[in-house]
Structures are given as structure tokens and as C-alpha cells.
Amino acid sequence: MKKTFYSNGKLLITGEYLVLDGAKALALPTKFGQNLVVEKSNNPEIKWMSYDADESIWFNETIPISTITSKTTLESESIKNTLITILRVAHQLNPNKLSTSEGYIVTTQLSFPRKWGLGTSSTLINNIAQWFQIDAFTLLKNSFGGSGYDIACAQNNFPILYHLEQQKPIVEIVKFNPSFTKNIYFVYLNQKQNSKSAIASYKEKKNNLEAQKEVINQITLKVLNAENETIFAKLLENHEKTLSTILETKTVKETLFPDFNGTIKSLGAWGGDFVLIISEENPQSYFLDKGYETIITYKDMIL
Incomplete structure (x- = not known):
């Protein structure tokens, strides 16, 4: 049985950079986003395939479950190792999701070109958090880093006012629909x-x-x-x-x-x-x- 998760892209209208230090920021979720489809398999591995908006494959790897549950150091920076890092943190936050007896086939699909920068990483992190049934802000903080406004956009279908208070995200849905x-x-x-x-x-x-x-x-x-x-x-x-x-x-x-x-x-x-x-x-x-x-x-x- 397949499970599908979806997250909105984002645009930060005010507060860039300073949002990291607690400034209030206005952020808008976009009509573009990313979905993640998960299907169980019999092999203890994750077959991962990511599609860009034009249906081209931009990432295609098989990752053993043992690599995700391992604590060995990842030596180099790469898309694969970044994904492994995110999955490792997700596993630490919910160790019950992965087992050594089965695996998954995962596909992701962007509805915007990856180069646009509307939130390829944030939509992925929020989708993985939904899959693992964990808090997306914690997953972001412990893996990729950042203020978290993009996670708030991924989760909301309305304009938001966002700030950090003692490093905790405060999200307020606001009205923003100017006549111009x-x-x-x-x-x-x-x-x-x-x-x-x-x-x-x-x-x-x-x-x-x-x-x-x-x-x-x-x-x-x-x-x-x-x-x-x-x-x-x-x-x-x-x-x-x-x-x-x-x-x-x-x-x-x-x-x-x-x-x-x-x-x-x-x-x-x-x-x-x-x-x-x-x-x-x-x-x-x-x-x-x-x-x-x-x-x-x-x-x-x-x-």
C-alpha cells in the first residue's frame, strides 16, 4: 500500500537572515511543492528516486537500512550523504519506523524546477517528518539547520508571521491579500x-x-x-x-x-x-x- 505526503514550497517576503536571530518574518506558501510516495518492499533497503518538475530523474540511489541505522561517520558532502543524514536523524527520533527485515521504495516529485529554490530541502524534510511521524522542526534543526520558516510554509496553506522565541518556532497565520x-x-x-x-x-x-x-x-x-x-x-x-x-x-x-x-x-x-x-x-x-x-x-x- 502506497502512502503519499505533500508539502508546500515557500517565499520569504520579509526578515531574511535576521529571522535566524528572532526577527519577525512574513512568509508565503506557494502553489508549487513536492510530494513523497512510500511503498513497502521486502528488501532491507530504501530505493530512492527523485523527479524534477520536467519528469527528469535528478537523484536515484539505493541505501541499505543498515547504513541509516549505523553511526559511522559520513566522510564527504553529497546529495546521497545529506539524505542519509536526514534519514538517520529521523530514525533517531522514531526508531520504530525502520526494521532490518523490510525496506521501502520512495519516490519524490517536485512541481517546480529544482533550481528555483522554492524549498526542495524543506519540502523533503517536512515530508520525511510526516512519514516518520516526528516533529519536522526538530528534524530540520538536528540535520539541515535553518530558521524553520520554510517548514512552517510547508505545513500551512495561508500566509504566516514567523519568528523564533528561545530558538522555538512561533507560527501565526495572518491575513495578507492586498488589493494590489x-x-x-x-x-x-x-x-x-x-x-x-x-x-x-x-x-x-x-x-x-x-x-x-x-x-x-x-x-x-x-x-x-x-x-x-x-x-x-x-x-x-x-x-x-x-x-x-x-x-x-x-x-x-x-x-x-x-x-x-x-x-x-x-x-x-x-x-x-x-x-x-x-x-x-x-x-x-x-x-x-x-x-x-x-x-x-x-x-x-x-x-
Whole structure:
């Protein structure tokens, strides 16, 4: 008998990086996500196959159950070893799921291209947590690391306000459906950003961030209640300036699109994945001319 699990992708609208230090963040689950299908087999191994959105196979491995239950050190970094690490932590949190007498056939399927960065890892972790019947935030913390906002998006079908309180996730479902969503677009920057290395870089740069954290908290709360497009755009521009100072990095608009007539906001790790665009005119021709072909409306992206 097959069991199927599903998790939503995510976009972090405010609070990137500082969410790691307790700042409040607005995050939106996406219409795109990933499923995981599990079927029992008679062999003590997990046959794992992962499909990208275009049905191509991007990962195909067989992992003995004994490798997952083992405590031997994994020497190198690889997709396979990352998966083994996640499964080992899941097994530690629920040792009753795996046995030495049977195994599983597992397939995963993304509904978004893996390179987009909408949560290939977070949707996987949340799906594995559902399969093992364990807490996904604990699984994330003990394996991959991160703030956990992406896990909250994986589990919820509504906008969320997210923050860490004494390193524990606080998730609040909020209303966020501004009247000007027709002027909001998401553009893929043609390169996937490594969130682990981006977080490491942030941790090297950060000093005492209490003042900046409060600035971001206020921006996040005001964004939720922005009455019109002008106020919303100004808040996001102030957010970009604040993070630019902290990260000692130019904003994406300054770097790539200085002549664009509208607002551009980085989402998640700076330097890749998607940006949010606010524009009264359809910006498609502008970005296509610059070689950016993935332009998605708010309606088509957000749950």
C-alpha cells in the first residue's frame, strides 16, 4: 500500500537572515511543492528516486537500512550523504519506523524546477517528518539547520508571521491579500543560491543586531497592513536598504537592474533564486530583454 505526503514550497517576503536571530518574518506558501510516495518492499533497503518538475530523474540511489541505522561517520558532502543524514536523524527520533527485515521504495516529485529554490530541502524534510511521524522542526534543526520558516510554509496553506522565541518556532497565520497583487510579480534570477553558504556569510558579518532587528520587525508588521502599493513598495525598499547595510552588499536593484522603474526586493538568501517586483506596468518585456525568462504573477505563485 502506497502512502503519499505533500508539502508546500515557500517565499520569504520579509526578515531574511535576521529571522535566524528572532526577527519577525512574513512568509508565503506557494502553489508549487513536492510530494513523497512510500511503498513497502521486502528488501532491507530504501530505493530512492527523485523527479524534477520536467519528469527528469535528478537523484536515484539505493541505501541499505543498515547504513541509516549505523553511526559511522559520513566522510564527504553529497546529495546521497545529506539524505542519509536526514534519514538517520529521523530514525533517531522514531526508531520504530525502520526494521532490518523490510525496506521501502520512495519516490519524490517536485512541481517546480529544482533550481528555483522554492524549498526542495524543506519540502523533503517536512515530508520525511510526516512519514516518520516526528516533529519536522526538530528534524530540520538536528540535520539541515535553518530558521524553520520554510517548514512552517510547508505545513500551512495561508500566509504566516514567523519568528523564533528561545530558538522555538512561533507560527501565526495572518491575513495578507492586498488589493494590489496584480502589480506584484516574481522573477527568477537564473541562479540557485546556496542557503547554507549564505547563512554562514551572514553569521560572519553580523554584529549586535538588536536595533536592526526591531527595524525589520516594524517593517514586517507594517507590510501586513499596507493600505496601498506606494506604502508597500516604500516599506520593501527600506527593508532592502537595512539588509544591504548589515550584509555589506549592494541591493539586487543596484547590482542588476538600476534602470528599472519599480521596486525590486530580494527574497531569502541574497544573490539568487527569486526577487519580488512591484510594477504598475507589466515588467515582462524588461526582464525578458535582460535574459530573465521566468516571470510569475502573484496569483500564479502564491497559495
